[in-house]
Amino acid sequence: MTLGIDEPDARGRTGLDQVGRDLAGNPDVVVRDVELIASAWHVLRRTTLEVRDADGSWSTQTRETYDRGDGATILLYDAERRTVLLTRQFRYPAYVNAHPDGLLLEAPAGLLDDDGPEDAIRREAEEETGHAVGAPQALWSIYMSPGSVTERVHFFAAPYSAATRVSAGGGVAEEGERIDLVELDIDDALAQIGTGILDAKTIMLLQWAVLSGPFAR
Missing domain, CATH: 3.90.79.10 (Nucleoside Triphosphate Pyrophosphohydrolase)
Structure with missing residues (x-):
């Protein structure tokens, strides 16, 4: 059991590793994996992306995002x-x-x-x-x-x-x-x-x- 994934974190949230997996608005970006790094209060994620370059080739990139809400x-x-x-x-x-x-x-x-x-x-x-x-x-x-x-x-x-x-x-x-x-x-x-x-x-x-x-x- 992992806090914020299948066990509620301090704010009662689960499934925090699912955010971004269904993004489909940009055909040049495909989300491959989302890793939950921290969720003690706000949420830190590491996301692996496949990004299509100008020449049509694909590269693998990693982004960390801090989600504290709007x-x-x-x-x-x-x-x-x-x-x-x-x-x-x-x-x-x-x-x-x-x-x-x-x-x-x-x-x-x-x-x-x-x-x-x-x-x-x-x-x-x-x-x-x-x-x-x-x-x-x-x-x-x-x-x-x-x-x-x-x-x-x-x-x-x-x-x-x-x-x-x-x-x-x-x-x-x-x-x-x-x-x-x-x-x-x-x-x-x-x-x-x-x-x-x-x-x-x-x-x-x-x-x-x-x-x-x-x-x-």
């Missing part, structure tokens, strides 16, 4: 005051890869889990910031690191104000979250791109906000 993110903005509401939290992967303290400024975000994208981001926004947003504006759904991570992130935007504040926010303590809120003037936020703001999804949302969003001129 996610969603949102830019909360106040168009009248020209502010955005971001979060600051510790990110160990950034810390271990040269970030001085691992504390990143980000737009609220989280995994979908069993919810649809809109329900998930409304949940995450309230948990992290304490603001209950209405129907958010859907922007795009984008693969953020397609070389190795399967995740597709759904991007949203929504206004916030004193009237939308329903709690203190700060994240879910039981999940180890300790989140601080940071309100920035949009021009200040833009000026921090590449220095104080190093998170890709947040940079994309800030640029959208001034190019075609609520702060576009």
Whole structure:
């Protein structure tokens, strides 16, 4: 019995080695084998592929993919005051890869889990910031690191104000979250791109906000 294959893993999943075996959308790629490497929480797979080259010959290739499910993110903005509401939290992967303290400024975000994208981001926004947003504006759904991570992130935007504040926010303590809120003037936020703001999804949302969003001129 193997966890995640024929025995439920920590999240109750089985058959995790079957994902990808039935792919048929690209005639130049044939999945030959899928090996489950890890499933302690998210899923690491090693997949063997046959790939047809430009000259018609076939080669065998191996790819490792990390599957953490899809996610969603949102830019909360106040168009009248020209502010955005971001979060600051510790990110160990950034810390271990040269970030001085691992504390990143980000737009609220989280995994979908069993919810649809809109329900998930409304949940995450309230948990992290304490603001209950209405129907958010859907922007795009984008693969953020397609070389190795399967995740597709759904991007949203929504206004916030004193009237939308329903709690203190700060994240879910039981999940180890300790989140601080940071309100920035949009021009200040833009000026921090590449220095104080190093998170890709947040940079994309800030640029959208001034190019075609609520702060576009």
